[in-house]
Amino acid sequence: MTERFIRGLARAKWVVLIGWLAIAVASMLALPDLAAIVRETEQKFIPADSDSVVAKQLMERINPETTTKSSAILVYSREGGLTEQDRDWLKGKAEELGKLSGKDGFKSVQSAYETPELAEKFRSKDGTTELLIVGFARADNDVLTQEAVDTLASKVKGAPSGSKVELTGSAPIGKDFQSSSEEGLKKTELLTVILVLVILLIVFRSPVAPLIPLITIGISLVITRGLVAAATEFGMPVSSFTQSFLIAVLFGAGTDYCILLIQRFREELNRDGDKVEALVRTMRTVGKTVAFSASTVFVAFFLIGFAQFGLYQSAVGVSIGVAVTLIAGLTLTPALLMVFGKATFWPSKVADGQGHGESKLWGAMASLAARRPVAILLVAVLLLAPITLLYQGKRSFDDLAEINPEYGSVQGFRQVERSFGAGEVFPLSVAISSADSMRSPDALAALETASANVAKLEGVKEVRSAVRPLGEQLADLTVSSQLTQTSDALQQMKDGVDQVSGGLLSADSSITSGQADIRKLTGGLRTMADKTSEAQQGLKQIYGGMQQASEGAGRIAGGLKESAAVSDSMDVDLQALLKKYPELAKEAAMQQLLGKQQGLAGGLMELSSGANQLSASFEQLNPGIGKAADGLGQLADGQKQAADGTAKLEGGMQQLSVGLKDGAKGLGDISKGLASVKEAQQAIGASQIPGWNLPQAALDSPELQQALDYYISEDGKTAKLDVVLAVNPYSPEALTTVDQIRESLMHSFEGSAMEGARVYASGTSAQILELKDISKSDFTRTGTFVLIGIFIVLMILLRSILAPLYVLLSLGFNFLVTMGIVEFIFVDLLGKEGLSWSASFFVFLIIVALGVDYSIFLMARFKEEYRPRGITYAMTKAMTTTGGVIISAAVIMGGTFAALMLSGVNTLLQIGAGIVIGLILYATVFMGLVIPALANLFGEANWWPFGKPAAAAEQTGSGSDSEGSRILEQAAD
Structure with missing residues (x-):
């Protein structure tokens, strides 16, 4: 900084x-509220692709109105x-x-x-717990949504005495x-301010001096929050x-910078008491050190912005805070x-001769590092390397922690976990695109x-889909169930066939009996035809021998009586036949026979009554007898035709009998076949071969259509499955199960109608x-960027490549030891499942970004103290003058980050502890022994490839880098 600028600043x-x-003030009034933005921001920052x-976007297409x-x-x-009162x-x-x-x-x-049909899904088996799910x-x-959760919480108050009501699920947990x-942030802010104030009071022994860093950092923090909030409108996550890191870094680093300035100002004020001149000398000597120290922190957090993972990127806001704090400082x-002037140090008085001293402890460590550099490195590696093996990278993703x-x-989650299983709270949803x-x-x-294959996985409790809307296989659509139903139907068919077969055999017996009756009828008809012919001949004789009519009248009357008896018998036989075989009544021949039979019966009756009058009225009967003779001829022909018809009927019935026997035999074979089919189906069912069949009628049923509408989009190209896990959704077993579910689905679709479908x-x-995959890969990528950025800053400062390399290696080794x-x-x-998944990244970032400050000091x-006397002298001098700093x-x-440990947030506790x-490990072991040992071991190669630095002038307080960096040493005295 130029002297003119400093004097203008003083005026x-x-x-x-x-x-x-x-x-x-303008920042507070005009810029957005960072806390409100953070409250509305998704904390996991899952990439859009x-x-x-993608699964959420696909599932919204299925039924937007109910999703x-x-x-x-x-x-x-x-x-x-x-x-009952509870219900x-x-x-x-x-x-x-x-x-x-x-x-x-x-x-x-x-x-x-x-939905009463799903009552078992909402009520625990032990009857102690019931769920009610509210969708937002x-x-x-x-x-x-957050306001809706508050509304819901207010409406569920006043439950019956003795009961317990809690709200859990994604929205209440969020x-x-x-x-x-x-709450943790507020606690951290208060603790940080108190801790910094206590440290400053100890360092300065004045109630006034601590106000300067507190005012500087407080104003910087207020402005930074507004700027970071405004930057979110341009896409910064x-x-x-x-917020937590802004507080810790700004109060930690900012306090260091302020102490450098205040202590140096006090020292310069001792010279002549002129506060303006003291400020000029302070800013001219300390400004460069502060700028370089802040630049490494700024670069580290700025490069976080190039991370792909949003949560890591969210730390980039700290770079804005570092920049604002540097400008404010x-x-x-x-x-x-x-x-404040001299009042800054009230009640102490600024006395001449106060300055910085040299640390004997750090001088001893410098001497040891110069004499035994290899031994120190070997001991450090042998002692610390095993600790790095404790770091297995175990990570926990449990938000509830x-x-x-x-x-x-x-508490609500734990109750569901006990009564239903943790998987009920956060089921896995799988979107399928075809x-x-x-x-x-x-x-x-x-x-x-x-669905069946997924349901068999060890970590899966239940699968709900379009074909399993209640989480269970639809039994009516399984092949085994359908085989059972078919088997029952076949049994009924077999029983029916057996009955028909028995009926046919019974019918055959009746037909055999009917054939005998028909044979009798045929014989009777032929007898009647013969007798009718004889009657006709008799009538002809009567007609030819009128003289013999009187004598034959008696015989005719007897013959007529006999004919009438035969006719009656034939009529009885015909009626019996028709009664037994009513279908014969439809035959034309039979109808003709019946008509003639009726005519015959009537004629015989007339002849019988007229025979008695024959003698008295022969002249009148002669024409009638002629007609009777003709009628008898016709009757004889009809009887012969009837006999021929009944003979044919007998033959047809014989063929029918043979056919019925063949039919009965065929039905018997069918019955045996049905029995064989049933036995085969029962064998298939017993073998439990998986199978599923969906008839078109079942597909068109309203019940299945309702399930399809809930789980499959209208165009049928998007579907979803809800998988209830049998393990805690935050556990490592759940993560393994997710991969198994994906593999199982893709394998199940191969060679099926859904081959080529994509699963999300x-x-x-x-x-x-x-998160596990993204955070791990981005850690490596972003960590590399940070190391490269810091390396460039160190290379510019030290004009060396080798020294920055072993400084960064020491920071990396320190990180592994710390994490172990x-x-x-x-x-x-403490028995934790693992460290919080983001803890390792932020511990690495802050240890490297802030730990490198100590290397800069x-x-x-070391660079400034390099003299012709060599490396040993330069490092010893550097250590004795900056060790306290x-x-x-x-x-x-460390104190500002220790406040994070009391925030009550598990991740911040682990980050703060780390x-x-x-920082303490690096400031003592690495800066006190390892780095000096490496510097002594490499000797002149420390300045490779740029060559040795030019000899520095004797320290006169005229602007060297060492003047600024050694000021903090007084705070250690």
Whole structure:
């Protein structure tokens, strides 16, 4: 910084102060609220092209009117079992909440009362718990959804005494996560301010001096929050970590920078008491050190912006804070020093001769590093390398671990977990996209096969799909069930065939009996025909021998009586035949026979009555006898025809008898065949061969159509499956199960009507699996960027390639050792499933970004102290003059991050612990022994490839880098 600028700054101190205050006020009034934006922001930052996001988009196409984007589960429980009063209360609440559908973010309500056929899905088997599911129209983090959760919470108050009502599910858990984070943030802010204030009071022994860094950092934080919030409108992501890291980094690094300035100002003020000249000398000497220190932090957090993962990117806001704090530190802090002047250090007095001293401890470590560099490196590696093996990279993705267990959403989740299983709260949803419609029998059969295969997986409790709407296979559509039904039908058919066969055999017996009667009838007809011929001859004789008529009258009367008897007998036989075989009445010959028989009966009756009068009225009978003779001739012909017809009837009945016997035999064969088919089907059913068949009639049924509409889109090209896991959705087993489900579905579709269909998984477990892969790959990618950026800064500062390389290697080794210790504490000792999935990344980022400051302090002084006397002298001098600076900076920085450990948020606890351990370890072991040993070991090669630095002038307080970097040493004294 130029002297002219510094003097102008000193003169315009009040303008500068008022200007910063005005900017802070304007930021609060005009810029967005960062806390509100974070509250409405999705915290997992799943990329837009990820499977889970695509799955949600696809499933919204199925039935947009009923699809919900978030939900809450009302968990009602009572120890010992629910009562009728409990169920009545729940039923009333279901009806009351149902009226809110379509209003204020509410979309649907599902319960045992709305859908009785699914009652078992809402009631636990032990009878202690019942669920009521409320769907919301918007995402978990949406303001309208959060307000709807509040409304729901207010409406479920006043439950019957002795019962317990909690809200869990995605929306309540998301809301409690935000509340927990905000409470932790407030706690962190307060603890950080208190901690920094205590440290500053100890360092400065003055109540005034701490006000300068607190005012500087406080104003910087207010402005930074507004700027970061405004930057979100241009696509910069933010998260709860953004606010936490802003507080920790700004108070940690900012306090270090302010201490550098204040301590140096005090030293310079000792010279002549002129505060303006003291400020000029302070800014000229310390400014460069502060700028380089802040630049490494700025570069590290700025390069985070090139990460692909949104949660990692959210840390880029810290770079804005570092930039604002640096500007404030170089302008506002000097202005405040001018305002307070010597009063800054009240009640202490600024005395001449106060300055910095040299640390004997660090001098001893420098001597050891110079004499035994190889031994120090070997011992460090042998002692620390095994600790790195403790770091197995075990990570936990359990969001519930981030929330206070006393929160209702956590207690509700645990109750569901105990009564139903954790998978009921966060089922896995699988979207299936196909080029062809899946509403066909073949596609649904393939879907059933896939559902059955998924249901067999160890980590799966239940699969619900279009063909399994209730989570169970539709028994009526299984091949084994249909075989059983067919077998029963075949048995009935067999019984019917057996009955028909028996009837035919009975009919054959009756026909045989009828044949004998017909033979008698035929004989009688022929006899009648013969007798009728004889009567005709007699009448002819009467007609030819009128003289003999009187004598033959008696014989005629007797013959007529005999004929009448025969005719009566024939009539009886015919009537009996017709009664037994009514179908003969339809035969033309039979009808003719009946007519003639009736005529014969009438004629005989007339002859019988007229024979007695024959003698007296012969003259009158002679013409009638002639006619009678003709009639008898006709009658004889008719009787012969009737006899021929009955003979033919007998033959037909003989053929019918043979046919009936053949039919009965055929039906017997059919009966045997049906029995064989039934036995085969029973064998198939017993073998439990899987199979599924969907007849068109079943496909068109209203019940199945309703299931299709819920699970398959109207065009049939998008379908979904709901998979209830048998394991905790946050567990590693759940992640393995998600992969198995994908593989099972794709394998099931091969060679089926759904071959080529694409599968996308969504839900908590699916998102966690994506987070696992995305965060891991982006960690490597972004970490490389950060290391390269810091390497470039160090190379420019030190004018060397080798020195920055071993500095970065030491930072990396320190990170592995730190994570080994942290994982051992939280996983092995405290029994955690793993470290929070984002903890390792942020520990790495902050340890590297802030730890490199200590390297700058040491290596910049090392470069300045390089003399013809060699490496040993330069490193010893650098260590003795900056060791206290490094320790003080580590204590202050570690203290601000230690406040995160008391936030109550599990991830911040682990990050805070990791940073405290890492910074202290690096500031002592690595900066005290490892880096000096490496510098001594490489000797002149430290300056490769740019060559040795030029000899520095004797320190006169005239602007060397060492002047600024050594100021903090006083804080360690």
